[in-house]
Amino acid sequence: MPLLEPGSPSDLVRATAAAFTERFGRPPTVLGRAPGRVNLIGEHTDYNRGLVLPVALPHATWVAVAPREDGALNLSSTQQDAPWTGTLDTLEPGSISGWAAYAAGVLWALREAGLDVPGLDLHVHSTVPLGAGLSSSAALECAVGAAVVGLLGLDLDGRHGEEPLRDLLVRAGIRAETEVAGAPTGGMDQTIAVHAQAGSALLIDFDDDSRRPLDLDLEGRVLLVTDTRVSHELTDGGYASRRADCEAAAQALGVDSLRHASLDAVEGLTDERVRRRARHIVTEVARVERTVAALEARDFAEVARCFLDSHTSMREDFEISTEELDTAVGVAVEAGALAARMTGGGFGGSSVAIVPEERLAAVVRAIDAAFALRSYPAPDHLVVEPAAGASLETDGLSRA
Ligand code: ADP
Ligand code: MG
Numbered sequence: 001m002p003l004l005e006p007g008s009p010s011d012l013v014r015a016t017a018a019a020f021t022e023r024f025g026r027p028p029t030v031l032g033r034a035p036g037r038v039n040l041i042g043e044h045t046d047y048n049r050g051l052v053l054p055v056a057l058p059h060a061t062w063v064a065v066a067p068r069e070d071g072a073l074n075l076s077s078t079q080q081d082a083p084w085t086g087t088l089d090t091l092e093p094g095s096i097s098g099w100a101a102y103a104a105g106v107l108w109a110l111r112e113a114g115l116d117v118p119g120l121d122l123h124v125h126s127t128v129p130l131g132a133g134l135s136s137s138a139a140l141e142c143a144v145g146a147a148v149v150g151l152l153g154l155d156l157d158g159r160h161g162e163e164p165l166r167d168l169l170v171r172a173g174i175r176a177e178t179e180v181a182g183a184p185t186g187g188m189d190q191t192i193a194v195h196a197q198a199g200s201a202l203l204i205d206f207d208d209d210s211r212r213p214l215d216l217d218l219e220g221r222v223l224l225v226t227d228t229r230v231s232h233e234l235t236d237g238g239y240a241s242r243r244a245d246c247e248a249a250a251q252a253l254g255v256d257s258l259r260h261a262s263l264d265a266v267e268g269l270t271d272e273r274v275r276r277r278a279r280h281i282v283t284e285v286a287r288v289e290r291t292v293a294a295l296e297a298r299d300f301a302e303v304a305r306c307f308l309d310s311h312t313s314m315r316e317d318f319e320i321s322t323e324e325l326d327t328a329v330g331v332a333v334e335a336g337a338l339a340a341r342m343t344g345g346g347f348g349g350s351s352v353a354i355v356p357e358e359r360l361a362a363v364v365r366a367i368d369a370a371f372a373l374r375s376y377p378a379p380d381h382l383v384v385e386p387a388a389g390a391s392l393e394t395d396g397l398s399r400a
Contacts, residue, residue, distance in 0.1 A: 001361050004227070004380045006058035006387075007127050009033070013062060013393045016078075016125040020064035023076055023083075024121040028064035032146030034193040034390040035060040036128035037135045038225050038352050039343045040201055041310050042288040044318065046186025048246050048281045049207045049259035051288035054188055055216065055223065056196030056387040061126035061139035063103075063147040068119035073107065075100050077124035088119055093179045102137050105176025106144040112175070113168055115160065117148055129380060131231035133342075133349025137181070138189030141173035142390045145194075150392040166194045169390060184240050185345065196389035203292055207259050214295060216386050221300070221338060223384040224355045226367055228324035229377040230348035238347045242277060242318065249278035258282060280318040284310060303354065304339035311341035320346025324376050328367055335359065335366035 013031055020028045035056040042052035068074075073091070076083035077099060084100030091108040103122065111117050122144070128136040149156050149165055160168050173190035177183050191204050191211070200213035216223075246258055252269055253261045258281040266282050269275035287306045294302035311329050315321040325342040328351040332340040336359035343352040355363050364381050371379055 001364055002381070004059070004129065004382045005127075006060070006382075009060075009393070012060075012125065012127065016062040016064045016123065019078055019125055020066075020121070020123040023123055024066065024074070026066060028121075028123070029066045030064075030147055030150035031393040032063045032065075032143045032148070032150060032390065033060050033393050034139045034142035034146060035196060035387045036139045037189060037192040037196070038223065038350065038384055039188065040352065041291045041306060041341070042188075042284060043310070043314055043343070043346070044186075044242055044246070044320075045281055045284050045288065046188040046204070046206050047184075047243055048250075048285075049257040050281060050285040052188045052204050052206070053201050053214070053288055053291060054192040054196075054204070055201045055384060056192055056389060057128065057134060057225075057382065058385055058387045059127040059129075059134070059382065060387070061124060061128055061136065061143045062393065063122060063124050063140070063143040065120050065122045065147045065151055067151060068121060071119040073104060073119060074121045075103050075124075076122070077126075079124065079126055079130060088117065096180060101181040102140045102176055103144050105180030106141045106172050107148070108180060109172035109175035110145065110148055110168075113160070113172060115148065115152065115168075118151070120151075122147070129227050131349075132227040132229075132380075133344025133346070134225065134227070134382075135189040135193065135344070137177060137183070138173055138193045141176050142169055142190055142193040145169035145172050146390040146392055156390065156392055166390070170194050184243055192389070194390045196387060198388040199386050201295075201386065203288070214292060216295070218354060219298065221354050221356050222360055224332070224337070224353045224360065224363060225343070225350050225382040225384055226328045226332070226353070227350045227380040227382070228322070228328055228348065229379055230322055230324050238320070239345055242320065245274050245277040246281055249274045253278075259285065276317040276319075280313045283313055300338055300354070307339035307341040307354070308333070314342055314346060318346070322346075322348055323374075324371070324379075325349070325351055327370050327374065327376070328379065329353075331366050331370040332363050335363045337363050
């Protein structure tokens, strides 16, 4: 069964270091790594102070760096043709566009936070599919952050002043993404990329920024992610307009965020579209709570109901699904998946399913066949063992 493999971490460290050395003519000083993620449930709830339940992927992004004396920034990526060159002093929102905004944006935000970021040569290498709703953007941001922390000789699990460095990396990633790259996303992606624990999902509450790891023993079932290869683009209007509708709903209801709105109040909203958008958020937050309780009780039938209700809510009320996502979800369930839903910001991207191990091959085959029949691009499939968050990588460096 063809799966998109995450690759061996030590091979990836070596490959990233080798690409750096080839490009810059000297070996890197340090490498940072951060994972992509799949969100189990809780979509568009992060910027409404709600709940989310993401899992870090074994697929990750590696960033190799070495300092420069002259304040120059030379950024390149195996996944992008165009390298980017600039200087530390001219970095600011508006001065960088394209992929480099995600990487250079973090350097800017780390400087703003008071870290003494030097000029850098920097190379990126990743196994997270780009634009698949699996958060290659936050993986890149947080890997850059981890690499800089390593370069400065700081402990990733230490503090900068009062603030844990991991929290500072989350904040820098969010600033890079929203202020520099111009994608108005919430904080889910950076939080899981930095704080994930292997073997666990992470329940994040954006009302008080608390986090709780949730052991993810699926008892003979696997997490299957299907990338529909319909690339989503979060810097275009769809995501921002959903966010604006949520803000309009909160304002009409006189609450600071939809987290503090009741379903009854939402049903009284006069604007039909805004009402549907708000209904998705309020019911989705409740579904995250139900899913967590069901996972803890090993009640997988209830998890399945939550997933399917969530998908319907995203298709009908929030209108962020696509034909390809609806097909992947519907066919997965027909072919024996226990639960399935689209995941990520929407308008393309990926679905996630919980599949009994013995049905995995059949589900993958059925989705492939359905896509071929409809002349959709052939999808990619990933099997996800929950991975750990951002790390510094030294293993294998000297052998590069
Ligand atoms: P997602 O985060 O779901 O993959 P986004 O649209 O948020 O999708 O982010 C994708 C963008 O992030 C890419 O178009 C590119 O600009 C940048 N990016 C992500 N990973 C890399 C990488 N390995 N190398 C260069 N740029 C990357
Ligand atoms: Mg992203």
